[in-house]
Amino acid sequence: MARGSITETYHAALAHGLVDLPEGTSRVGVVRRPTSWFRGEVDENVPELAPPEGLLDAFQERREDLKMQGMCDEGAHNAAWEELKFEERYREHLDGADARMALSGLADRVASGEDVALVCYEGDSKRCHRHTLKELLEERTA
Incomplete structure (x- = not known):
């Protein structure tokens, strides 16, 4: 069986039809605090x-x-990301038992042919954990 694809996008792109996902792609939210409108997408x-x-x-x-x-939203977002070593700390979080199990489960789904789109809130111009997550899933399913 062929490996599924892994894409990533954000809520507003889905809500406004700005992204074209392959038919049957599972839209997997990867947020800690989902809103009702997020759950709808x-x-x-x-x-x-x-x-x-x-x-x-x-x-x-x-x-x-x-x-x-005085920083703009995007600048403040990306500066805070760097200052807090967000990616490094997020990767450490993914080494925890619950995250490892969830990551393995998602990797198994992709390896068995399921197309998956990782979804969170941040637009494309901001640093985001979904980019890191996509990279790790690609490594696990290569």
């Missing part, structure tokens, strides 16, 4: 693959601080 949400609460809280606080200092 995904087939499922796997919070174990979202960044941990503490990291999200620290990130949001630092981003808001940077915005209050």
Whole structure:
């Protein structure tokens, strides 16, 4: 059986028809705090693959601080990401038992032929954990 594809996108792109996913692609949310409108655009949400609460809280606080200092939203977002070593800390989170199990389950689905789109909130111009997650899934299913 052929390996499935792994794509990634964000909620607004789905909601406004800005992304064209292959027929039958499973839309897998990877957010810690899904809203009702987010749930309406995904087939499922796997919070174990979202960044941990503490990291999200620290990130949001630092981003808001940077915005209050005059940075634009995108600049504050990306600067907070770098300052907090977000990607490194997210990868550490994925080494935890629950995240490892969820990652393995998703990798197995892709390896068995399922097309998967990873979905979160951040637009394409902002650093995002879904890029890291896609990279790890591709490594596991290569």
